Amino acid sequence: MSRTTRSLATALVVLILVAALGFIYASPYIALNRVKRAADARDAQTVNQYVDFPALRASLKEQVAALLTRRVDIQKSGNPLAIIGAMIGAALVGPLVDSYATPDGVAAILNGIPPRGDPGERPPQAGDGSSASLANAPASGVTSAQQPPREPPQTTAGYRSLNTFVVTYRHGAGDARYSAIFHRDGLVSWKLVAVDLGG
Known part of the structure; x- marks a missing residue:
């Protein structure tokens, strides 16, 4: 094998290695893009x-x-009716969680509309599945006439x-x-496993 052939083979191996490392590094960004598009399209x-x-x-x-719990702690010195409302909300955690652990809920989470813990809250459903309409959807059953559209969130990853x-x-x-x-x-697969509502 000549020196030129060895140099080309080495360069090719290095190029393949760099491309593979780049793909591994980019894999969560690719997964995020794919799951967001699938959730927006309700592709379960x-x-x-x-x-x-x-x-x-x-x-x-x-x-x-x-x-x-944080909401109740804040309201302890305030209105007793607010505390009762928060306790009722706590009883509704199961249905709220079930509604967000769905493609609609994943779409809401990935479009800047997390659960707020309000009684009867459900993730908004975009009629056409577009992220723009979902991002402008109200947070918890309030009609768009009552609440102005929200700007898309600032996102860092x-x-x-x-x-x-x-x-x-x-x-x-x-x-x-x-x-x-x-x-x-x-090696290159990623899954959404959790949310942190405290940031």
Whole structure:
């Protein structure tokens, strides 16, 4: 084998290795794009490939319960009726979690509309499945005539660790942040496994 042939072979191996590493690094961004498009289109079969629904359901239950606990703690010195309302909301955690652990709920979460822990809350459903109409949908059963359309959230995404990828959403400087958390599921596969409603 001549020196030129060896150099070309080495360069080809290095190029393949760099491309493979680049693909591995980009894999959570690709997974995020695919699951978001599938959720917006209500493609349940594809969403199932990118979401660990039992883990997401457990995370939602924990996060919504913590949200309601914080709300009760804030309102303890206030109106007793508000505390009763929060306690009723706590009783409705199960149905709320079940409604968000669906393709509609995943679409809402990935479009900047997390659960707020309001009684009877359900994720908005976009009539045409587009992310634009979903992003402008009201948060919890309030009609668009009562609430102005929301701007798309500011989104940041990145690795938290080698096997954890986090997408953080925020609508504005005064709004609370929340995060969607993906875990590696194989070398280049990722699944949505949790939300962090505290940001």
